[in-house]
Amino acid sequence: MRKVSKGIAPSALDRIVAYLENRRAKSMVKIGGLLVLLIVALGLPQVFSDPLTTDVAVLALLYAAAATGWNIFSGFTGYIALGHAVYFGVGSYAIALLAQDWNVPGGYEPFLLVPLAGLIAAAFAVPFGWIALRTRRHTFVVITIATFFIMQLMAYNLRNITNGSAGLSLPLPSYDWGKNFNLPLYSFFNLPFYYVALAILLLALGTAWWIRNSKYGLSLLAIRDDEDRALGLGVKTGPFKLIAFVLSAFFVGMVGAVHAYFQGSIFPPFAFDALFDVSIALMGFMGGLGTLSGPILGAIILVPAQQYSTLWLSDSGFYLIAYGALFLAVILLLPEGIVPTLRKLWLKWRASRSNIQEIPTAVTPTNGNQEDILVAEGPGRRDGVNL
């Protein structure tokens, strides 16, 4: 038999768990937790202000936003797109070309071009998405990869627009941003990028959250589970998939634009980077495909690992090997991703705890209220303990 905590006063842990079970408290904890996270995110660069850390933080936020955008399409519909570097690159080139043509000076102004760059990327996604989404499963994946190679070739070959492999450079961010705040130059330089990246991430996350809780999101999940049945039930699968695809391209395009401004220059192999395709997919898979927090968690784990390992490993070959090995480990050992696995563990742990409490409640029903018994019943039955 199980250990029965009969007659023993509930421990502090039990009390906390019982408190967390309360629904109102649950939402309070959730909102509070999110607020704390937001404050941490806002304050992070103020506390750790050395440029190396903020550099990594900016990239982590950018990748988190890109992975969240990617997840809106691939996570919800189950179509794994491996060509989102196209929209990253289009966003990068869009901001560079716009800044060049309109003579935008360095400073805050280029950030105003970021949404426009996102829209241009989204406009590119319409025809590409339309063609790719005529097919399914593998063929879809392969066509997204093909679009990536087409665009990379274009970036090399359309010399009058993209300047070929010589690349384009963006206006230099002005270095006196910190003057008004009496901060040393280097500590302030990354801050605008950090907050813009955070804003894009929040926008992407808000959109993903809204979609996840809307009827539209439900339709996307239905497409993931069984597209033909969803079509039969009246879900307009074609336009719905395309809208999700274009939305995800919009966010990835904005990320590309900020990334380009952050780096200061763009070249075809870095704007259209095959590793970017795999990176955001890996972040999604690692954190948990189709969850809201998964891609962000994946980015927060992966980007610092990437950045620091390129610093440590002098040989880029080792970096590729480590990356591939990590990818294999995640897919073979954690196929569902971190967030769903943790959720499962938490549910299991809770179920095992409620079983312990259940036996005394069965003996003396006056212990605990109605809700406790209801909560205890579910997992107990599932485990077959009570039957």
Added chain:
Amino acid sequence: MAEVRLILNEVITGILTGGIYALMASGLTLIFGVMDIINIGQGALVILGGYLSYILQENFHIDLFLGLLLTMPLMFLLGLFIEWAFIRPLKRDRTMLSILVTFAIALIIEGTLGLKNTFGTDNIKLHAWYVDSSNASFQIGGFVLPYINIFVFVLSSALLTGLYFLVYRTKFGYSLRASMQNRTAAELIGVDVERVSAITFGIGVALAAAGGMAFGTTTAFNPGSHYDLISRLLVIIILGGMGSLRGALVASVVMLVIEDVTSVVWTPVWATTVFFALLVIILLVRPQGLFGRLEGRKQ
């Protein structure tokens, strides 16, 4: 007139070198047909095959074509291992996950070959008397035909004929085609689908080894070349129709001919783009490719 002759010469070269891509693409499409997975690592495996031939030739002075007798079985075993270690454990959502797994394998191969202690990232090229001596080509009716192109064409023809007999004339071939048509039904009538899958993967990788040797004689390559290769191979198998051997052959030749002709009449810069554009146009009309079947509902 000279123009026409030049174009005709390029068409012939395209057909001859198309055999190289046919080798690599038939492995890819075979694996897809039987196992329902796309081996994104095929490009990297081709490059690995090229490096193996390079090692044999540089260190042991073994002829490139003879070396295949060693590298192909070796790569076959490597294919068996990859299938056993990384593809078979995928139970859930195999189709999508296998693409990522094979991509990861490609990265590991690229990284290993590109280490400073192994080969580094410089271009290498395979050499032999029939590749780079001054009289390594002969002229027939005014057309210049390099020996290597002919040898490679003979090699691809031989291997593809062998593959044809294996698939259509042997008991293993029956099992293979049964697994292609319906995995579950094949299992029910007693085909060991897992064994067939493993061997198919091995054959696909062994073909990549041969393709790598052939590729290395015509093109300089480095560990990063696999991106370019896999993009072409993917386009070939989509154009031909996923899982269709015939489609892979036709599409390989079509692609090479179009590229060669474009680079002569227009410019080499746009040669690949023309082919990609053709792919997009064809997909608009026939999403399933030239010889493919439409993807129906899979249970």
